[in-house]
Amino acid sequence: xxxxxxxxxxxxxxxxxxxxxxxxxxxxxxxxxxxxxxxxxxxxxxxxxxxxxxxxxxxxxxxxxxxxxxxxxxxxxxxxxxxxxxxxxxxxxxxxxxxxxxxxxxxxxxxxxxxxxxxxxxxxxxxxxxxxxxxxxxxxxxxxxxxxxxxxxxxxxxxxxxxxxxxxxxxxxxxxxxxxxxxxxxxxxxxxxxxxxxxxxxxxxxxxxxxxxxxxxxxxxxxxxxxxxxxxxxxxxxxxxxxxxxxxxxxxxx
Amino acid sequence: xxxxxxxxxxxxxxxxxxxxxxxxxxxxxxxxxxxxxxxxxxxxxxxxxxxxxxxxxxxxxxxxxxxxxxxxxxxxxxxxxxxxxxxxxxxxxxxxxxxxxxxxxxxxxxxxxxxxxxxxxxxxxxxxxxxxxxxxxxxxxxxxxxxxxxxxxxxxxxxxxxxxxxxxxxxxxxxxxxxxxxxxxxxxxxxxxxxxxxxxxxxxxxxxxxxxxxxxxxxxxxxxxxxxxxxxxx
Numbered sequence: 001x002x003x004x005x006x007x008x009x010x011x012x013x014x015x016x017x018x019x020x021x022x023x024x025x026x027x028x029x030x031x032x033x034x035x036x037x038x039x040x041x042x043x044x045x046x047x048x049x050x051x052x053x054x055x056x057x058x059x060x061x062x063x064x065x066x067x068x069x070x071x072x073x074x075x076x077x078x079x080x081x082x083x084x085x086x087x088x089x090x091x092x093x094x095x096x097x098x099x100x101x102x103x104x105x106x107x108x109x110x111x112x113x114x115x116x117x118x119x120x121x122x123x124x125x126x127x128x129x130x131x132x133x134x135x136x137x138x139x140x141x142x143x144x145x146x147x148x149x150x151x152x153x154x155x156x157x158x159x160x161x162x163x164x165x166x167x168x169x170x171x172x173x174x175x176x177x178x179x180x181x182x183x184x185x186x187x188x189x190x191x192x193x194x195x196x197x198x199x200x201x202x203x204x205x206x207x208x209x210x211x212x213x214x215x216x217x218x219x220x221x222x223x224x225x226x227x228x229x230x231x232x233x234x235x236x237x238x239x240x241x242x243x244x245x246x247x248x249x250x251x252x253x254x
Numbered sequence: 255x256x257x258x259x260x261x262x263x264x265x266x267x268x269x270x271x272x273x274x275x276x277x278x279x280x281x282x283x284x285x286x287x288x289x290x291x292x293x294x295x296x297x298x299x300x301x302x303x304x305x306x307x308x309x310x311x312x313x314x315x316x317x318x319x320x321x322x323x324x325x326x327x328x329x330x331x332x333x334x335x336x337x338x339x340x341x342x343x344x345x346x347x348x349x350x351x352x353x354x355x356x357x358x359x360x361x362x363x364x365x366x367x368x369x370x371x372x373x374x375x376x377x378x379x380x381x382x383x384x385x386x387x388x389x390x391x392x393x394x395x396x397x398x399x400x401x402x403x404x405x406x407x408x409x410x411x412x413x414x415x416x417x418x419x420x421x422x423x424x425x426x427x428x429x430x431x432x433x434x435x436x437x438x439x440x441x442x443x444x445x446x447x448x449x450x451x452x453x454x455x456x457x458x459x460x461x462x463x464x465x466x467x468x469x470x471x472x473x474x475x476x477x478x479x480x481x482x483x484x485x486x487x488x
Contacts, residue, residue, distance in 0.1 A: 175433070175436070181439075181443055184439055184443065185436065185439060188438075188439040189436070192435045
């Protein structure tokens with residue numbers, strides 16, 4: 001794999017770093033392919049429980065690399081969309097660790113993640129309209145599902161950036177830490193999640209994501225098979241037993 | 255019995271884990287253990303972290319000592335006040351990891367530290383003396399005046415109102431709130447930062463900044479001791 005995306009797996013946590021600091025981590029073909037491959041590995045490798053997406057050199061990602069695009073490079077991955085992530089996020093949890101800019105496509109990568117931790121210098125936004133484009137990689141589709149519509153509209157129509165503090169106030173991000181601390185904070189959060197039952201974590205994510213499209217009078221029925229699978233799992237029994245015995249559970253993942 | 259304060263020295267950071275298995279009450283034994291640990295840290299470390307136990311930073315003085323009465327009451331009261339003063343005068347930076355409730359002396363000890371990180375849920379900050387028919391020692395008020403915002407100083411002390419983590423942040427009980435799971439990460443981050451500070455100039459600056467309150471505390475503790483002795487003789 002090229003050096004433009006670095007992947008490190010440690011203690012079941014996969015850290016994916018966009019590594020093009022000379023281009024503010026803009027997404028070219030290599031970055032998109034690299035993230036896409038990492039997301040596939042994340043879901044395929046049973047030893048990996050969770051992914052973290054971050055950017056090198058205190059910048060998350062400034063969006064699509066327009067120069068590369070003009071040269072004919074595609075920042076899209078077949079089946080996975082922009083940056084190898086936006087149209088098809090992984091099944092396992094993914095945390096964005098954001099420092100500096102998360103703009104345009106960079107913003108869309110961040111909000112395609114399940115959780116976002118940001119340094120207090122982070123800035124978020126979809127400035128596409130300023131150059132006559134739209135945020136087509138989920139910026140418009142996801143933002144209005146994640147924050148109040150009126151605010152999502154403001155971001156989309158003005159193209160103005162918001163601060164980490166404002167993003168936190170809106171519930172767009174989970175934690176703010178001092179700048180430079182986002183990756184560490186994401187790892188801390190990741191360890192809390194990886195200590196939990198893997199089946200339960202996977203099912204919880206699945207239900208929260210998929211239930212967006214379920215109808216009110218059918219949603220409990222649709223949740224039922226997932227709930228039953230969890231209730232019948234060895235991990236559910238292990239979790240309850242460990243709780244009663246006041247020890248840490250040993251998960252088997254089935 | 256297990257030690258009430260576990261002392262850990264790593265990479266020039268001394269961490270003092272207070273844990274009495276309950277509310278972390280400031281008994282004579284706990285206060286002595288803290289002083290002992292501070293003595294060690296002063297010789298060995300560059301940064302000190304004062305850590306509570308899960309759910310409780312400290313519940314304040316050991317009320318059973320008040321109930322029993324006798325000379326131990328005065329010993330405990332004086333040791334509690336002197337520990338607050340010691341933290342304010344202490345030459346090293348002291349970070350408080352406020353893992354839960356900080357009540358009465360627990361709150362004063364917290365306020366005496368240089369940097370205070372609190373959990374964002376499951377903590378109550380309460381200067382509850384007036385609610386228990388007790389008088390606030392003069393020394394504690396000097397610390398409150400130094401560290402709490404003026405409006406909240408009044409509601410916290412005179413009215414004895416409890417504070418939530420969010421209102422405690424606004425009042426100045428804590429400098430930052432974090433989820434409980436992130437306390438250690440946050441503490442480590444501040445330690446790494448404070449380790450880069452020159453120890454000598456830190457000590458001089460801290461003493462300069464705190465000069466007035468240190469002086470006021472020295473006067474206050476004499477008043478307090480005189481008051482307690484007068485009360486004990488009645």
